[in-house]
Amino acid sequence: MIDPVILQQGSDWRAQAEIFDEIFFVFLALGTLVGTIVVSYTLWNVYKYRDDGDRSDEKFDAPTVGELPTGQGGPKAKKLFLSFGLSAIVVISLVVYAYGLLLYVEDGPSVQDDGDIEILVEGQQYGWVYEYPNGHTERGELIVPADQRVDLNITSSDVWHNFGSSDLRIKSDAIPGEYSETWFKVSSEDIEAQGGEATYRVECFELCGPGHSQMKGQVTVIPQDEWEEWYAGTGNGSESASIESTGVAFDAPSAGGVSA
Numbered sequence: 001m002i003d004p005v006i007l008q009q010g011s012d013w014r015a016q017a018e019i020f021d022e023i024f025f026v027f028l029a030l031g032t033l034v035g036t037i038v039v040s041y042t043l044w045n046v047y048k049y050r051d052d053g054d055r056s057d058e059k060f061d062a063p064t065v066g067e068l069p070t071g072q073g074g075p076k077a078k079k080l081f082l083s084f085g086l087s088a089i090v091v092i093s094l095v096v097y098a099y100g101l102l103l104y105v106e107d108g109p110s111v112q113d114d115g116d117i118e119i120l121v122e123g124q125q126y127g128w129v130y131e132y133p134n135g136h137t138e139r140g141e142l143i144v145p146a147d148q149r150v151d152l153n154i155t156s157s158d159v160w161h162n163f164g165s166s167d168l169r170i171k172s173d174a175i176p177g178e179y180s181e182t183w184f185k186v187s188s189e190d191i192e193a194q195g196g197e198a199t200y201r202v203e204c205f206e207l208c209g210p211g212h213s214q215m216k217g218q219v220t221v222i223p224q225d226e227w228e229e230w231y232a233g234t235g236n237g238s239e240s241a242s243i244e245s246t247g248v249a250f251d252a253p254s255a256g257g258v259s260a
Helices: 016-048 075-107 188-193 224-232
Strands: 117-124 127-131 137-139 141-145 150-156 161-165 170-174 180-184 198-204 216-222 251-254 257-259
Touching: 016 075, 016 180, 117 141, 117 161, 117 170, 127 141, 137 141, 141 224, 150 161, 150 170, 170 180, 188 198, 188 216, 216 224
Parallel strands: 117 150, 141 216
Antiparallel strands: 117 127, 127 137, 150 180, 161 170, 161 198, 198 216, 251 257
């Protein structure tokens, strides 16, 4: 099993999106390699054992239906068990490799930094409300810093929803009365690549009513120093009441978008 500690790079942890991209690339590359070998070997056998009219039936060792080619440890048996052995090695290696990475994605780093942020996410028909540790709430947009793990505690106030972002490779159920957890992290390099501020689309992936298709939001990631300045000014703002006390409800959206 792959220890999550080996996924740590210095003081940074690998983002979920990077891990899923790596798994996809490994499976694609290995599948292409194995497929090329199998198809090439098949075509070679088709050519080698083709019927050109000169074959003598006395020299042809035809297989019998239902019989394994294991006779006397001959070349047929060697090829059969060699192919079985190689297939088993490839499949078991992929299972162990992928399962170890998916455990890391599921549970996150085993050691949490003091700077980690835990945010409560509540789904409501038809929008998202985010509550920060200081009680400040945001509707529709989640603002977080770069280079910092963000833990999301997700629930719902009415019906089943599913909070997710395809770009960040996160997805978690929002169920009334229950809480599910996920996490993500965006690096400074990604922020710089998008011009100093990175945005990621948030959607609901659970059919939740007539406004489901318009239940969208946004994750905005900004540099650490800018986020700290923004967060310091949120303590006593008009949006600082907790989710429970706001009782906010989202109206069914019109064609123009979500209205709160």
